[in-house]
Amino acid sequence: MLAGDIWTCLDYLIDDKLRGPKNSKVRDRATEHLWQGFEFYEAARTPRFDTRPLLYYYSFLNVAKAFLLARAVSIPTRAGHGVTDPPTNERKKVRLDGQSIKLEAATANHGKLMAELVIALGSTAGPSSYRVLDLLAQIPAIHRTYMSVGRGRSSATIKTKSKRSVALQWLKGPCFAPVTKILLLADGADLWLRVVLDSNSADTLPALTTLLRLPSFRRSLRRVAPAVPNATVLETAPIGIKPIGPDQAIARSVINLRTAGIWSVLTSTGYRHYLGAIPAAPRLPQLASIYGVMFYLGSLTRYRPHDYDTIASGRYAWLIEEYFTTQPLQFMYVIASTLAGTDIVAPLAKI
Numbered sequence: 144m145l146a147g148d149i150w151t152c153l154d155y156l157i158d159d160k161l162r163g164p165k166n167s168k169v170r171d172r173a174t175e176h177l178w179q180g181f182e183f184y185e186a187a188r189t190p191r192f193d194t195r196p197l198l199y200y201y202s203f204l205n206v207a208k209a210f211l212l213a214r215a216v217s218i219p220t221r222a223g224h225g226v227t228d229p230p231t232n233e234r235k236k237v238r239l240d241g242q243s244i245k246l247e248a249a250t251a252n253h254g255k256l257m258a259e260l261v262i263a264l265g266s267t268a269g270p271s272s273y274r275v276l277d278l279l280a281q282i283p284a285i286h287r288t289y290m291s292v293g294r295g296r297s298s299a300t301i302k303t304k305s306k307r308s309v310a311l312q313w314l315k316g317p318c319f320a321p322v323t324k325i326l327l328l329a330d331g332a333d334l335w336l337r338v339v340l341d342s343n344s345a346d347t348l349p350a351l352t353t354l355l356r357l358p359s360f361r362r363s364l365r366r367v368a369p370a371v372p373n374a375t376v377l378e379t380a381p382i383g384i385k386p387i388g389p390d391q392a393i394a395r396s397v398i399n400l401r402t403a404g405i406w407s408v409l410t411s412t413g414y415r416h417y418l419g420a421i422p423a424a425p426r427l428p429q430l431a432s433i434y435g436v437m438f439y440l441g442s443l444t445r446y447r448p449h450d451y452d453t454i455a456s457g458r459y460a461w462l463i464e465e466y467f468t469t470q471p472l473q474f475m476y477v478i479a480s481t482l483a484g485t486d487i488v489a490p491l492a493k494i
Contacts, residue, residue: 144483144485144486144487144488145487145488145489145490146476146479146487146488146489147489147490149472149475149476149479149487149489150177150178150181150475152479152487153177153206153209153475153478153479153482154174154177154178156213156479156482156483157170157173157174157177157209157212157213157482158170158174160213160214160482161173161212161213169212172212173208173209173212173213174209176205176206176208176209176212177205177206177209179205180201180202180203180204180205180206180209181202183198183199183201183202183205184198184199184202184471184475186198187199187202187471193444193448194444195444195467196437196440196441196443196444196451196467197441197444197445198441199437199440199441199467199471200437200438200440200441200442201441202471203433203434203437203438203471203474204224204256206474206475206478207256207257207260207434207478208222208256210260210263210478210481210482211253211256211259211260211263213482214263214482216253216259216263217253218253218254218256218259219252219253219254221254222253222254222255222256222259223247223254223255223256224255224256224257224438225246225247225249225254225255225256225257225258225259225260225268226244226245226246226247226256226257226435226438227244227245227247228244228438228439228442228443228446229243229244229245229272231243233447237447237450237453237454238454238457239275239276239454239457239458239459240274240276242274242275242276242439242454243272243273243274243275244272244273244275244278244435244438244439245270245271245272245273246258246261246268246269246270246271246272246273246435247270248268248269248270249262249268255268257431257434257435257438260430260431260434261427261428261431264428264430264431264481265398265401265428266427266428266431273425273427273435274425275435275436275439276289276459277425278425278427278432278435278436279432279436279462279466280318281318281406281419281421281425281426281427281429281432282406282429282432282433282436282466282470283319283406283407283408283417283419283429284408284465284469284470284473285462285465285466285469285470286318286319288461288462288465289462291461292458292459292461292462318350318353318419318420318421319346319350319406319417319418319419319420320340320341320344320346320347320350320351320354320375320417320418320420321340321341321344321346321347321415321416321417322338322339322340322341322405322415322416322417322418323339323340323341324337324338324339325337325338325339325400325416326338326339327393327396328378329384329389330381331384332383332384332385333381333382333383333384333392334381334382334384334389334392334393334396335378335379335380335381335382335396336378336379336396336397336399336400337367337376337377337378338364338376338377338378338400338418339369339374339375339376340374340375340376340377340418342373342374342375347375350418350420351375351418351420353420354403354418354420357420357422357423358423359402359403359404359423360403360404360418360420362402363379363399363400363402363403364377364378364379364399364400364403365377365378365380377418379396379399379400380399382395382396403418404418404419404420404421404426405417405418405419406418406419406429407429407477407480408473409472409473409476409477409488409489413486413488414480414486414488429477430474430477430478430481433470433473433474434474436466436470437470437474440463472489476488476489
């Protein structure tokens, strides 16, 4: 689906998901959150505003509320952030290497917003801490920038005896293997997904080497002999079509693939998909990673603006600027695609 105006597209998707008079109040609430998010987004695009991170975060927050309401999650009116900027971040000498966020556990009343977002994206949400650099490193559009400015520096914070451990490899080298095709296959009794990697990419082999060492990946995908020489082909386990039916079998296959780890980047020619060689401990769904980083930067801007200036002008200045340049628009298109259940792309002139 092509969408030059992602906000009008999101408005349509919300209206479509919440059709009917019984959903009118929820629909109105979701729509109000969406367009408030738009206003924050537009304000954040003003370059002279030092409050840009905080404005973008409140845009994300409102769009996340609209998304969850459209997905029939009954979030309370005064839902909390569901994520905190812990006191341990406050130091005399602030370095991005030592900064983290803490994700709170979901509650029965759905009142922890980021936890609900993580769950809605197909993952689990418990009380966990995530290093901000780890979240930045698992955003494919800026991972290469991360490698340029952060390679080898983050390893000191990871407790491991092996220099070739997965924990070190994903931070020090390419961890995203580009995907050229995702095919749905069936033989009458079973169906499964086939993932074909880009063998011409220099990132594929090192990323695949790390991927094959991840337990979650091995449970979800297996490498198979390619029909074409030099191709790299992976498949999910076959799922019986009977008695659950083809729709449920497809849904389970997609869950298996999602468990392995699929990330997407919106480009001028559509989405480019990747398999991410990211260990389970620091991994969040792509939208949640983007959201978590923006929460941290927004909190820093609001409560410790002097520390934000230090980080934004320091060693990671390029990485932070790349994040702001690429991720707000990516967030909106990916969340729209997630809500629609199909790829929503921007015209060439919009990228």
